[in-house]
Amino acid sequence: MSKKLDAFLEENLTELKDQGLYNEIDPVEGPNGAVIKIGGKDLINLSSNNYLGLATDEGLKKVAIEAIEKYGVGAGAVRTINGTLDLHVQLEEKLAEFKGTEAAISFQSGFNCNMAAISAVMDKNDAILSDQLNHASIIDGCRLSKAKIIAFKHSDMEDLRQKAKEATESGQYNKVMVITDGVFSMDGDIAKLPEIVEIAKEFDLITYVDDAHGSGVTGKGKGTVKHFGLEKEVDMQMGTLSKAVGVVGGYVAGKKQLIDWLRVRSRPFLFSTAVTPGDVAATTAAVQKIIDSTELHDKLWDNGDYLKKGLKELGFDIGDSATPITPCIIGDEKLTQQFSKRLFEEGVYAKSIVFPTVPRGTGRVRNMPTAAHTKEMLDEAIEIYAKVGKELNVIK
Numbered sequence: 001m002s003k004k005l006d007a008f009l010e011e012n013l014t015e016l017k018d019q020g021l022y023n024e025i026d027p028v029e030g031p032n033g034a035v036i037k038i039g040g041k042d043l044i045n046l047s048s049n050n051y052l053g054l055a056t057d058e059g060l061k062k063v064a065i066e067a068i069e070k071y072g073v074g075a076g077a078v079r080t081i082n083g084t085l086d087l088h089v090q091l092e093e094k095l096a097e098f099k100g101t102e103a104a105i106s107f108q109s110g111f112n113c114n115m116a117a118i119s120a121v122m123d124k125n126d127a128i129l130s131d132q133l134n135h136a137s138i139i140d141g142c143r144l145s146k147a148k149i150i151a152f153k154h155s156d157m158e159d160l161r162q163k164a165k166e167a168t169e170s171g172q173y174n175k176v177m178v179i180t181d182g183v184f185s186m187d188g189d190i191a192k193l194p195e196i197v198e199i200a201k202e203f204d205l206i207t208y209v210d211d212a213h214g215s216g217v218t219g220k221g222k223g224t225v226k227h228f229g230l231e232k233e234v235d236m237q238m239g240t241l242s243k244a245v246g247v248v249g250g251y252v253a254g255k256k257q258l259i260d261w262l263r264v265r266s267r268p269f270l271f272s273t274a275v276t277p278g279d280v281a282a283t284t285a286a287v288q289k290i291i292d293s294t295e296l297h298d299k300l301w302d303n304g305d306y307l308k309k310g311l312k313e314l315g316f317d318i319g320d321s322a323t324p325i326t327p328c329i330i331g332d333e334k335l336t337q338q339f340s341k342r343l344f345e346e347g348v349y350a351k352s353i354v355f356p357t358v359p360r361g362t363g364r365v366r367n368m369p370t371a372a373h374t375k376e377m378l379d380e381a382i383e384i385y386a387k388v389g390k391e392l393n394v395i396k
């Protein structure tokens with residue numbers, strides 16, 4: 001065993017723990033629904049990405065169980081050998097319908113989808129204009145591609161335009177891509193896609209939108225690209241199947257040729273085993289549910305508005321979210337962590353999010369209301385917020 005490794009781990013773990021940055025993980029002892037059990041204690045859950053409550057949906061559980069009965073628990077191989085079941089093809093057809101594109105390809109996760117798709121299209125002769133607040137998986141996907149990464153200020157269209165102009169006029173790059181989250185998960189703001197598309201047209205940029213937090217939420221459930229009616233303008237619509245869709249997986253939707261290329265050139269598709277039958281079947285059924293009815297979507301927004309109003313009336317700074325994501329900005333990192341801990345003790349699970357995930361001094365407790373919450377649960381959560389807020393002098 002390596003002494004160097006031991007020394008490295010000891011030093012770095014101690015440092016993290018001393019700084020209060022070592023994240024302890026609390027296992028959930030049951031379904032990740034509107035109420036969760038941790039350490040034997042029931043808590044109102046305001047921390048999941050299970051926006052529509054589909055992760056625990058009874059109908060979807062049945063679909064998954066039936067698929068397991070018919071196909072087994074594993075897909076048996078990577079997609080390109082013989083891991084592609086008819087279930088995967090059905091899912092991809094459903095995703096193309098959902099996103100209004102010619103075709104779609106699915107992956108094992110949203111994270112690995114970004115790693116796969118960006119690097120399949122971009123290479124060292126290219127440049128990528130990336131919003132400063134883009135998700136870690138976008139950043140890693142960009143790095144893997146070896147393209148030049150040019151960050152632009154968050155949702156700053158002047159800065160994007162200037163950098164797009166410089167990159168294209170320099171003649172240094174073969175292709176240039178602009179990449180953005182559709183919905184930014186820390187603040188709940190929506191990307192300025194109409195302006196981004198306009199700039200992309202002017203400079204012939206490839207457009208890539210990661211709508212992990214948008215699908216199921218914006219555009220009446222169909223996502224942020226649909227919200228702006230830009231299905232014919234965005235080259236690559238990426239999304240996850242693990243948030244509002246409630247299961248697991250990722251995808252890219254776009255033109256047929258793009259998807260054909262990703263099928264032969266994205267490495268996780270070629271070298272990592274396909275998603276399990278139960279998951280794929282449940283995912284297709286979940287997407288169908290989102291296509292068929294806006295009932296859960298409407299409930300999600302209603303609950304989001306309700307929670308925002310309640311917290312705002314108490315005097316909390318809830319930022320400027322345009323989606324159900326409701327940050328409660330506390331500021332100081334230590335106070336934020338203490339706030340979240342007190343919420344936990346009182347019966348609300350809302351995780352603190354601090355530097356480096358968000359800028360220093362903007363520590364927050366982030367609330368993710370879902371369609372599965374009842375008004376009574378939200379009322380109780382708001383009451384607990386009032387109590388803890390006063391106790392810690394965050395509100396008067």
Ligand SMILES: *Cc1c(COP(=O)(O)O)cnc(C)c1O
Nearest residue numbers: 109110111135137210212240242
């Ligand atoms: C969560 C998230 C991902 C990763 O999706 P998983 O399916 O959980 O791997 C990618 N991009 C963004 C913007 C996300 O929020």
